[in-house]
Amino acid sequence: MADTAAVVFDFDRTLIDGDSDNWVVTEMGLTQLFRELYSTMPWTSLMNRMMVELHTQGKAAEDIEECLKRMPLHPRVIESIRAAHRNGCDLRIISDANRFFIETILKHHGLLDCFTEIVTNPAFVDAEGRLNIVPFHDSADSPHGCSLCPPNMCKGLVLKRIQAADSEIRNRRYIYLGDGKGDYCPCLKLGTRDFVVPRKSFPLWKLIFNDQTLIKAVIHEWSDGEELAAILLDIIDRILMDENTRTGLTASPDDGCKTTPVSNP
Ligand SMILES: [Mg+2]
Ligand SMILES: [Zn+2]
Secondary structure, eight states, X not given: OTTXXXXXXXXXXXXXXXXXXXXXXXXXXXXXXXXXXXXXXXXHHHHHHHHHHHHHTTOOHHHHHHHHHTSOOOHHHHHHHHHHHHTTOEEEEEEEEEHHHHXXXXXXXXXXXXEEEEEEEOEEEOTTSOEEEOOSSOTTTSXXXXXXXXXXXXXXXXXXXXXXXXXXXXXXXXXXXXXXXXXXXHHTTOOTXXXXXXXXXXXXXHHHHHSGGGOOSEEOOBOSHHHHHHHHHHHHHHHHHHHHHHHTOOOOTTTOSSSSOOOOO
């Protein structure tokens, strides 16, 4: 099983049910300022501006951490990530949120070590203790040139880079889970042996079913964390069975993701 399956998650409204940026804005009382500035600057700059505001109000990075730790994460999703990792899947995140938010949430739930890579907008706490969020692509200096994606990140380019780096791994198959417009570009880069798992009725799902012929990968839709987790583990099981058929092995109970319900703390 090792090396065969790579799972690529979007973060907001996929790995977590809600949106981490909106959560911090709402929970930390920034809704009004956010609304005032919303139309005046790109999303990542706006989130950085929100961090300036929190710093001005005397809020520390630790206060933002505490706020993020309260964000709900579906227990089944936690279990499915642990099971996928235990079974040798390569897990990655490609997200337009930021490193500080994502790592804080994953660390809090004991999941950070399950991921090989998190590709997102960089974030760091400076000498004054203020959290800075900067765009992944500097659109002014080096535009990524993809018309489907927002200026700061083309997730399709990121996936292509991962696929190229994986080219030595035989029979690698990708499972891409997402919800947003920005997840459409990478889904176009998946092949017939791959899987795309869009959240039902969300923008990615609408784009996919607008013209399904453009997607080569097998499509499985989901609505909530419970369904997401079940579909993910089913696909991994199917990949495992295909792999065993290909190599002439029979599936043993120790190999599959379906094996045991996860009882990790
Ligand atoms: Mg999303
Ligand atoms: Zn793109």
